[in-house]
Amino acid sequence: MTEEQEKGKKKRRTATEAASKIGGMVKAAIGGTVRAREEGRPLAYTFICCCYDEIIRAMDIVPVWTENYAGICGAKRDAERFLERAESLSFSRSLCTYALCGIGFDQWREELGSMPPDAPWGGQARPDFMLSSGQILCDPRNKWYQALQQYMSDVPIYNVGLPWPVYEDDIEVADVEDYYIRYIVEELRGLVRFLEEQTANKMDWDRLRELVDLGERTWNLIWETYELRRAVPTPMGTGDAMNTMVPMVFMLGTQEGYDFYVELNKELKDKIARKEGVIPDEKYRLLWGGGLPSWFALTDFNYFNSKGAVFPVETTYRMIEPIYRLNIPETNDPIERLAWRWLRYWTYWYDKAKKRPGSEPDVERLIQYIEDYQIDGIVMHEAFSCRTWHLGLIWQLNQLKRIYKPIPVLVLGPDGKKKRGRRELPSLILESDIIDISSYSEVDTRNRIDAFIETLESIKEKRNLSPVIF
């Protein structure tokens, strides 16, 4: 996208000052990676929510968040040329479009020996090494950088194994966590050795300890800050949270990241004191229950707002839980603390799920948010190119409907008489992609939103008179 086109594109309206600052912060960070490259500082390609943010920071390595850059290309509606280039290299358009965009961009940069023309925000800098991760999800995190080595074979990879136990009926996390932790710790120590070799610097373990402390304090602060959104009217919606997640997942282990949430916390408290919501007349409170957003269509959140709907909470990019609830064993070893934080985060909802027949951790989390945030309906987004976050959404909604019916209704019994019952929350699944704009239709999307709002309206109206009759 040219500078003129960029200027012509209207900036999305945010509810908070904090969210409006994020664009500039990300732009500065991307520009910073390009400068760091010129200055000869070590650069690592890596993925967000990776478990080892503080390790990278403690070693003064500049992270290049490759998913983020693809998201920027998508948000600026300038991903298509990179996607097409990847496709021309034999990568199917059905694969993760973050990865396709990144591969297309990098191959082009390598071919030219300089940034592709008009690269968004100055382009993505060439790394010194790449940190893949083998988790329980996200095949592209395991394959993307290996695919890139075809175009920059001199850039080494360290693939960090970061599994967590899958939820099972007959297995308790406590029965297996020993060997999971042992493995994650070994993998993280392996990462430190790799980084020491690559940078010729030794890890400063005291500094790492301090940054892990800072990271943990940041998690607690984010949780407390996001919980402020329970207020009615809510002072911040998911549209803004898709911005305010940046310090959470790109700046963990930095003072700047922590300070951002101090400010956001204060701003939200001030708004609550003034009873200032995302919109003046909040009619419907919705849960963004899953799926990454379409980065090129974040204005859809504003469209929801225009219909009186707000999103006080979301599961997407809320990649934290309060540390003090994670029961992390006492240890002075920062690597062990990172490993425990990782495992406990991913298994946080397991105990709750076990207590409700038919539940699942992901479903339990939805129920908790529905209750805590007084939710009227659920919206999800299915991005066609990402199996990681978008498989299982339909099933979660089906399961939720089966086990959780919060809306009082009158139903006709077999004897023809009305009796009291309950029904599930209404839900909507939008379909598109994270950055492939060719999959998106604004008209269709907004028609579906309109229909959903009508459903919410109908339930609300009837609820005000008497329980809904079905």
Add this chain to the structure above:
Amino acid sequence: MDERNSSILSAVEKYYQHYGLRARELRDEGHKVIAYLCSLVPVEIITAAGFIPLRMRGDVHEPITKADTQLETIACPFVRSCFDIALKGKYDYCEGLIIPHACDSMARTYSVWRYSLGLPYSHFINLPHTVRGPSMEFFKAELITFRKSFGRFAKKEISDDNLAEAIHLYNENRDKAKALYELRKSDPPLISGTEIAKILTVGMSLPVTESNELFDDVLVEFRQRKEAPSRKAPRIMVVGACVDNIDFISLIEDTRANVVVDSLCIGTRDYFPHADTGGNPIDAIAHRYLDKVNCPRTYREKKGETYEEDLEARFGDIGSLSKEFAVDGIILYIYKYCDPFGFEVASRRAYLDSLKIPVLYLEDEYSAGSIGRLRTRIQAFLEMIG
């Protein structure tokens, strides 16, 4: 063909067309059957517990309908098809289901399978993504967890001797499969690609002892063949993931080519690697499934100084097989939405190009309709090979 052998091929045909029929018969006789997905489930442990492992197949001829009410259409089409026919009751004689951490389409749908099918037993085996020392130790611990969990369900302590015996039986099975491949080396081959696809698929639906007997019998049958089932024609290798139906292979062979070897899950990827014998059986199983089964979901650290050396380390098995079976052309056959294979297409093509063997890359959707539409491209490719 004598009467006995004719009945063997009839049995193969019957068990292929009515997949799982034998397992169902055995269930009716009191045996217990466990379904599993993918080449990464250690069938030795299931067999050692006295259960019959049955590899789940999809059905390219069955439109996916019920699955779409539970599962997003962006999942791997093979996994969707398996799930669809499972929902329709095709595997209702199974006592349980084992799913490995193979890819997102399996890992992220495990809960969906577990609840939707309501089977008495299910388990997810968490394979790590790398093959380093700590990964191997982790995987062994995961296998021990599975061994305990499945033993509880089976009400049987699965001993090392049970495992060693199962390893022995499966290694025999793999030897016999390999012997069948030997018959494909002649020109024209003594066994067609379609025939072997049927036999290997059926083999994964039988108790390993019966699979071994079946393979013995078909070996006798094919070794006696005086005439090859086809004429001399371009010799093709198919490279891809789980091709568990004959439709695609038949399409190639109907287009006047012989499919002589493969790098497929129901093929050399699964049937060629042995588990080691003589040592700790869990170590042997871990080593086989994490290291020896060469699936792109497992990340292998770069080897050698150059990218070409790395490609050789990752895909050298394809090159060796192509030479051993005198291949004229390779068809890279990848399912849509398959991230592990999809991100390797470019590097696989680069490797195959280095072999100076013509390559055709096809992306497909695991349905008979879409397979049929590939005919023209295959014809053009074969004409190019000449």
